[in-house]
Amino acid sequence: xxxxxxxxxxxxxxxxxxxxxxxxxxxxxxxxxxxxxxxxxxxxxxxxxxxxxxxxxxxxxxxxxxxxxxxxxxxxxxxxxxxxxxxxxxxxxxxxxxxxxxxxxxxxxxxxxxxxxxxxxxxxxxxxxxxxxxxxxxxxxxxxxxxxxxxxxxxxxxxxxxxxxxxxxxxxxxxxxxxxxxxxxxxxxxxxxxxxxxxxxxxxxxxxxxxxxxxxxxxxxxxxxxxxxxxxxxxxxxxxxxxxxxxxxxxxxxxxxxxxxxxxxxxxxxxxxxxxxxxxxxxxxxxxxxxxxxxxxxxxxxxxxxxxxxxxxxxxxxxxxxxxxxxxxxxxxxxxxxxxxxxxxxxxxxxxxxxxxxxxxxxxxxxxxxxxxxxxxxxxxxxxx
Ligand SMILES: Nc1ncnc2c1ncn2[C@@H]1O[C@H](COP(=O)(O)OP(=O)(O)OP(=O)(O)O)[C@@H](O)[C@H]1O
Ligand SMILES: [Mg+2]
Numbered sequence: 001x002x003x004x005x006x007x008x009x010x011x012x013x014x015x016x017x018x019x020x021x022x023x024x025x026x027x028x029x030x031x032x033x034x035x036x037x038x039x040x041x042x043x044x045x046x047x048x049x050x051x052x053x054x055x056x057x058x059x060x061x062x063x064x065x066x067x068x069x070x071x072x073x074x075x076x077x078x079x080x081x082x083x084x085x086x087x088x089x090x091x092x093x094x095x096x097x098x099x100x101x102x103x104x105x106x107x108x109x110x111x112x113x114x115x116x117x118x119x120x121x122x123x124x125x126x127x128x129x130x131x132x133x134x135x136x137x138x139x140x141x142x143x144x145x146x147x148x149x150x151x152x153x154x155x156x157x158x159x160x161x162x163x164x165x166x167x168x169x170x171x172x173x174x175x176x177x178x179x180x181x182x183x184x185x186x187x188x189x190x191x192x193x194x195x196x197x198x199x200x201x202x203x204x205x206x207x208x209x210x211x212x213x214x215x216x217x218x219x220x221x222x223x224x225x226x227x228x229x230x231x232x233x234x235x236x237x238x239x240x241x242x243x244x245x246x247x248x249x250x251x252x253x254x255x256x257x258x259x260x261x262x263x264x265x266x267x268x269x270x271x272x273x274x275x276x277x278x279x280x281x282x283x284x285x286x287x288x289x290x291x292x293x294x295x296x297x298x299x300x301x302x303x304x305x306x307x308x309x310x311x312x313x314x315x316x317x318x319x320x321x322x323x324x325x326x327x328x329x330x331x332x333x334x335x336x337x338x339x340x341x342x343x344x345x346x347x348x349x350x351x352x353x354x355x356x357x358x359x360x361x362x363x364x365x366x367x368x369x370x371x372x373x374x375x376x377x378x379x380x381x382x383x384x385x
Contacts, residue, residue: 011037018067042204045214087159093150239378264333275368284371299356
C-alpha cells in the first residue's frame with residue numbers, strides 16, 4: 001500500500017538556515033538539511049544536542065529563530081502544526097486510555113468528520129499487525145504493541161512526513177530491536193518520509209537510509225550508515241558511532257598514494273584518499289582503525305602475519321567473551337587501550353591477559369583525522385547514553 005504518489009516529489013523536507021536560540025543559548029546553530037521524500041532519515045546525537053528542537057521546528061511546534069522550513073515547494077515556516085502535512089509520534093505515545101485500539105486509530109478520521117472509517121482503520125491495524133487486538137484497551141497491550149498503535153494513529157492521517165521522537169525509548173532492548181525492524185518495514189511499505197530522532201547509534205544505523213550525526217546543535221556529518229561508520233570525518237563521529245581506535249601519529253613520508261606515519265616507533269600506512277587531515281611531513285595526524293578490522297596474533301606467531309599489513313605490538317590487558325566474538329583490550333605503546341574484536345571461530349587459548357601479541361590489519365582499513373580535535377570527543381557521551 002502506497003499512501004503517497006510515487007511521482008509526486010513534493011515531499012522533500014528542506015531546512016534552510018534554521019536555528020533556535022533560547023536567550024543567549026543556541027540549541028540549534030543555522031542548519032541546512034534536505035530530507036528526500038520517501039527516505040528514512042535519522043537525527044542521531046547525545047542528550048541535549050538539539051534533536052528534539054530540530055524535529056519540533058519541522059512539526060511547527062517550535063518557532064525557528066532564523067531560517068525556513070519547506071515541504072517540497074511550499075514554505076511552511078509560518079504554518080501552525082495542524083496545517084502542516086506532518087504527524088509526530090512521541091516517546092510517550094499517549095493513547096486515549098478509555099478508547100479501544102480501533103477507536104484510537106480512528107480518532108484522526110473521526111475528528112475530520114469522516115463517517116466510514118472501518119476500511120481504513122482495518123488497513124492500518126493490519127499494517128502494524130494488530131488486526132486481532134482492535135477491541136482491546138491500550139492497557140491490555142504490551143509496550144511494543146502500544147507503540148505500533150501510536151504509529152497507526154499517526155499514519156492514518158496520510159501525512160507526507162512522520163516525525164518520530166525517541167519512539168522506542170520506553171521499550172526494553174529486545175523489544176526495541178524488534179520494533180526497529182517493524183518500523184523499518186512499515187516505512188518501506190507506506191513509502192512516507194520518516195524523520196526519526198534517537199541517541200542510540202545502533203538504532204539509527206539499523207533503520208535509516210541517511211543518518212545526520214548531531215553534536216552541540218550542529219550536524220557533524222551526514223551520510224548512509226556504512227559510509228559514516230567506515231569514513232568518519234571527525235573524532236566525534238568516529239567515537240560516537242561504534243568504537244574507533246585512534247592513535248596519535250606523525251607524518252613520516254609519502255609513498256605513492258599512501259601516507260607513511262609513525263606512531264610510538266611503529267610505521268603504519270594510511271591511504272591518502274582516506275585521510276581528512278592535511279598530510280604534511282612532520283605534521284600530526286590521528287590514525288583510526290575499527291576494532292573488528294584487526295587480527296590478533298600471539299607474539300610467537302608474528303612471523304606468519306602476511307607482508308604489507310599494518311602491525312603494532314602490545315600486551316593483552318583484558319578479554320571479554322560475548323558469544324559471537326571475544327573483545328580484547330590491548331596495551332600498545334601508541335595506544336594504551338586498543339580494542340580488538342575477534343569472531344569466535346578458532347580461539348587461540350594463549351590469548352589471555354598478560355600475553356604478548358601483535359595486532360595487524362589491512363592498511364586500506366585505516367582512516368586519518370585532523371589531529372587538532374579532541375581525541376576523546378563522543379566517547380563519554382556514548383557511555384552516558
Ligand atoms: N524551552 C527551552 N528553553 C531553554 N532551553 C531549552 C528549551 N528547550 C530546549 N532547550 C535546550 O536546548 C538544548 C537542546 O534540547 P533538545 O531537546 O533539542 O535536545 P535533544 O537532542 O532532543 O536531547 P534528548 O536526547 O535529551 O532528548 C538543550 O540544551 C536544552 O536544555
Ligand atoms: Mg529530545
